[in-house]
Amino acid sequence: MKAERARAAAILQRLEKSIPDPETALAHNNPFQLLIATILSAQCTDVRVNQVTPVLFAQFPGPEDIAQANPEDLRDIIHSTGFYQNKTKNMIGCAKKLLEDYGSKVPDTIEALVSLPGVGRKTANVVLGSAFGQEAIVVDTHVRRVANRLKLTRSDDPVKIEADLAQVLPKKKWTSGAHRILLHGRYVCKARRPLCGECVLYDLCPAEKEKKAAK
């Protein structure tokens, strides 16, 4: 365990250099907008979400506006993010629930967040970390892949991965650390063709050693 923490610390130290400022890529001005943007980001790139949210928020800035919106209008705006039927329903349901149960404010606990339509653990942790400044480990597909390649976890279950990372990362670095791992996965340790040649973690990566051993 102690050795694992030291390895994780070494990994983080490299990533802090290669990714100095691990901020959310999702454009937003307040917790509500981040919540909606993150709901839209399910199975969709942040780049694409950022193409639709300015249009969406110009017309529907707050929960009141989205709760009352004509679903077709919302759907047309968010169409390109995919899964637009679900996402439209979720946005409206989510806005309504915020109005009815949370005084139009985005709640700041994982339990309350996860109770909102379209909000799972990943989305909840994004909001907790980036809107409320809590230490929250976001596990998305990138974090899952990178954490497994680095052998920081052996699990495919996001909840278990989150627990494993919580063990090995200092709490002060939960949000930034997970986000750096995420970004490293998006741009370097990619799903299809990982750029091992330009990876700052090259010598710390078990996946790389396995490849060499296989030769």
Place this chain on the structure above:
DNA sequence: CTCCCGATAT
């Protein structure tokens, strides 16, 4: 486990 869907890399 299946369904929900568009965009892009190959």
Place this chain on the structure above:
DNA sequence: ATATCAGGAG
């Protein structure tokens, strides 16, 4: 032309 990417709900 099509495989792959990217979370949540039922």
